Amino acid sequence: MTVPPVSTEHLARARLLAAPGLAAPVVRSLERIAGRPVEPEDTVQGGPYVYVGAALPEALRGDGLLWFHSVNAGTDAVLDAGPWPSGALLTRTVGRMGERIAQYVLAWVLADCQSVPEFAAQHERAEWRRIPSELASGQTALIHGTGRIGSAVAGLLRACGIRTVGVARTPRAIPPPGFDATAGPDEPVAARWVIAALPLTGATTGYFGADRFAAMGGASFINVGRGATVDLEALEAALHAGTVGRAVLDVLADEPAAPGDRCWRLPRTVVTSHSAGITADDDIVTDFTACLRALMAGRVPALAVNPARGY
Structure with missing residues (x-):
């Protein structure tokens, strides 16, 4: 059809x-x-x-x-x-959803570099301790999804000096707008951030499972696509194992999440209630x-x- x-x-x-x-x-x-x-x-x-x-x-x-x-x-x-x-x-x-979501992703990328979650935790403990920051420029973001949303995210990150690699089923010689390069779904790419901007289809349901999380090498994972593309149990295991450094989840498979939902108990994770691109x-x-x-x-x-x- x-x-x-x-x-x-x-x-x-x-x-x-x-x-x-x-x-x-x-x-x-x-x-x-x-x-x-x-x-x-x-x-x-x-x-x-x-x-x-x-x-x-x-x-x-x-x-x-x-x-x-x-x-x-x-x-x-x-x-x-x-x-x-x-x-x-x-x-x-x-x-303008792409623009809104791109700024959302950039905000969390910079918060990661500037240790915002760690400083917020220190503030709660009234603790004074310096935490070194890192520069976003020169690092790599791997973006799953090269459509309108993924391209908008890539374009803004690229403007900050971040190398952007888009994941596509068929890598292209000439990358889509905003991307420096493309890679296949299972092609190994060392990245500081892995960003999910996928639609939900039969092929993407459970797309981020144990194998993909294990291959992230400690990267931060940001999902602005669809919640059901993520196997939440696999993400939880990867966070405990350290193969995912931290996670930001704007979308979940079952929304809204009840107070007792396991998503609220994931380590080093922030859930933002489907608010990135209202x-x-x-x-x-x-x-x-x-x-x-x-x-x-x-x-x-x-x-x-x-x-x-x-x-």
Whole structure:
């Protein structure tokens, strides 16, 4: 299955639907951009229709669906909810998420270099002790995922003098934007930081397991992709063994994490509650507009998702 084409004729007469939870300013902007009112989803009788929201209601997973624009960057939950309607287009919202996530990663990289966690712990103990810092420049970051998010992270780290190596299924002679080089998934690369920016697919579920953690050589691990790409038991064992120096987890397989969840007890780990790249209302409007303009021009939007691949 590939990304399906969308008829401009059908698009021109499609009804516009939006999830009830969308902010009023977003709804007004969608109406202005599409040139038609947003209608309640429970009034739909047949198609074609366009739906904007975080999840696609089961009642709308029919032949009438022309296009679903997700307000999230990840679409795995939408695709896992049931068979994707044949011929329907799926697009996603990225907006400035890459920039936000890149700054999040850089913040933790610099905190690592400046021993921020150690100084915070000393402060709690009212202890005065110098801890040597290290320079980020000249060190290596290995980034699993070379798409929009991974490239944004690589570009910002590279601007700080960090060598960036992207992990791709097929390494390229010319690296993607932001990367100094690429490597295969199991190719050994000595890195100070290993950053996960992978989508969740059948191929990436449990991707970071015992073998990959054992090969990290004490690197810090930062996950800004999807929680289910990580085997949490394997990460815990690697943290205890020292093959992973520390971990920063913005995403978990099961969210939100309950107070008794094992993630809170992992050594040298910080969990940040899926906050690295929160979608802003402007992101939704900007990306919906870009997708609509591409479709009206007869092009496949850059933010289109291939349902067979999951990204």
